[in-house]
Amino acid sequence: MTKHALTPPRLKTMKQQGTKIAMMTAYDYPAAQLSEEAGVDLILVGDSLGNVVLGYDTTVPVTLNDMIYHTKSVVRGAPNTMIVTDMPFATYRLTPQDTLLNAARIMQEGGAHAVKMEGGAELAEEVLRLTSAGIPVLGHLGLTPQSVLQIGGYKIQGKVEKEIERLLSDAKALEEAGAFGIVLELVTEPIAEAVTRSVNIPTIGIGAGRGCDGQVIVYHDLIRYGSNIRDKRFVKTYANVGDTIRTAIGEYVQDVKNQAFPEEKHAFPLDEEASRFISEKLYGGGAK
Numbered sequence: 001m002t003k004h005a006l007t008p009p010r011l012k013t014m015k016q017q018g019t020k021i022a023m024m025t026a027y028d029y030p031a032a033q034l035s036e037e038a039g040v041d042l043i044l045v046g047d048s049l050g051n052v053v054l055g056y057d058t059t060v061p062v063t064l065n066d067m068i069y070h071t072k073s074v075v076r077g078a079p080n081t082m083i084v085t086d087m088p089f090a091t092y093r094l095t096p097q098d099t100l101l102n103a104a105r106i107m108q109e110g111g112a113h114a115v116k117m118e119g120g121a122e123l124a125e126e127v128l129r130l131t132s133a134g135i136p137v138l139g140h141l142g143l144t145p146q147s148v149l150q151i152g153g154y155k156i157q158g159k160v161e162k163e164i165e166r167l168l169s170d171a172k173a174l175e176e177a178g179a180f181g182i183v184l185e186l187v188t189e190p191i192a193e194a195v196t197r198s199v200n201i202p203t204i205g206i207g208a209g210r211g212c213d214g215q216v217i218v219y220h221d222l223i224r225y226g227s228n229i230r231d232k233r234f235v236k237t238y239a240n241v242g243d244t245i246r247t248a249i250g251e252y253v254q255d256v257k258n259q260a261f262p263e264e265k266h267a268f269p270l271d272e273e274a275s276r277f278i279s280e281k282l283y284g285g286g287a288k
Contacts, residue, residue: 003080004080011180021204024043025216025219032073042082045074047086050062058145059146067085075110114135116139116140120166124174139174141185180202186207207233221237229242
């Protein structure tokens with residue numbers, strides 16, 4: 001039976017039924033394929049691709065065209081999974097027309113089913129405008145990586161009264177504006193649970209503890225795909241393919257140096273007639 005992509009109403013039903021939501025952040029065709037085959041509920045094409053795939057220090061340099069390009073790859077790899085794409089830095093909080101057009105490009109050109117935006121009550125008007133135009137929006141509260149230069153680093157949120165009050169009010173504002181869910185990033189566990197209980201839309205945690213309606217994790221962190229993957233308290237490692245890949249490439253290099261690869265079985269021989277022709281031309285004095 002073919003799997004069908006989830007929809008915002010179905011995600012809300014999952015919250016009501018207590019069914020946890022498993023979301024994966026992936027950036028390309030093979031990662032999307034494997035994620036869909038493994039049964040993830042949603043895939044996020046995160047602007048974290050700036051750090052993970054493009055080698056930037058922050059997500060700020062990621063462009064709208066970058067997001068559209070990677071979204072198209074993910075959609076091809078996971079045609080039966082709901083795909084949510086980050087609106088990157090400086091593509092919203094603009095004029096109403098610009099924000100709408102940028103979100104529409106992600107949907108039309110990229111093929112995403114929804115967009116994600118970082119921010120709280122200050123975004124309510126923009127979220128309402130997009131949802132009114134038929135563009136589903138996933139909110140994002142807590143640590144907002146696009147603002148990391150302003151807030152001074154990757155800091156845990158929800159530790160002081162002011163932050164707690166704002167998280168609760170922002171979540172309500174996003175829900176009222178029509179967001180179908182909220183990502184909570186690096187939020188203290190009790191406050192993430194309080195936010196989850198305060199809204200009727202699902203929350204998806206990353207470093208926000210056990211009380212959220214679902215979890216999201218970066219594909220490369222999950223399997224340690226890359227070099228010098230930094231350990232994170234909120235990440236559980238399920239495999240270490242980085243070491244496996246590095247070892248395999250090293251063995252290939254040595255085989256080439258030692259002439260152990262390619263072997264006879266890796267080459268394509270000629271048939272007997274062609275062999276005679278080549279032998280005569282190259283070695284029999286036929287060439288002039």
